[in-house]
Amino acid sequence: MTLADYMAEARRAPFGYGPARMHCLRLITGAAAAQTGRDPAAPYAGRDVTEAAAAATLAAAGGIVRFAAGAFRTAGFARTREVREGDVALVRFAGEVIGAVRWRGAWWAKGAAGLARLADDQVRLVVAWAVVR
Secondary structure (H helix, E strand, O other), rough: HHHHHHHHHHHHEEEEEOOEEEOHHHHHHHHHHHHOOOOOHHHHOOOOOOOOHHHHHHHHHHHHHHHHHHHHHHHOOOOEEOOOOOEEEEEEEEEEEEEEEEEEOOEEEEEEEEEEEEOOOEEEEEEEEEOOO
């Protein structure tokens, strides 16, 4: 699957937790899987069926950054400071740390309002992973 195909699916998927829904972490793990076949979220499949269950998983891991870092490391993705098209990251946006995909020259994130392009001047990179090199 291409990144463009995946992002089209992400645009159609309703926001949320559970089957056929997507939240910001599922957006970035899914983008990595679509491009490489390696899914950082595979060990957690079926566990984030509610927002409360997802919050408990993140809390047990020590927060969103530690959770994502462990999941991406286990799946064989390296951190990067030189972000390229198709890479994924945790970014700080509007006071929150969220998952985002670098696509079409911008950061894109999934939220309650759908898939949205984030304004570069309002995004601060927290940690990024090189997806295709």
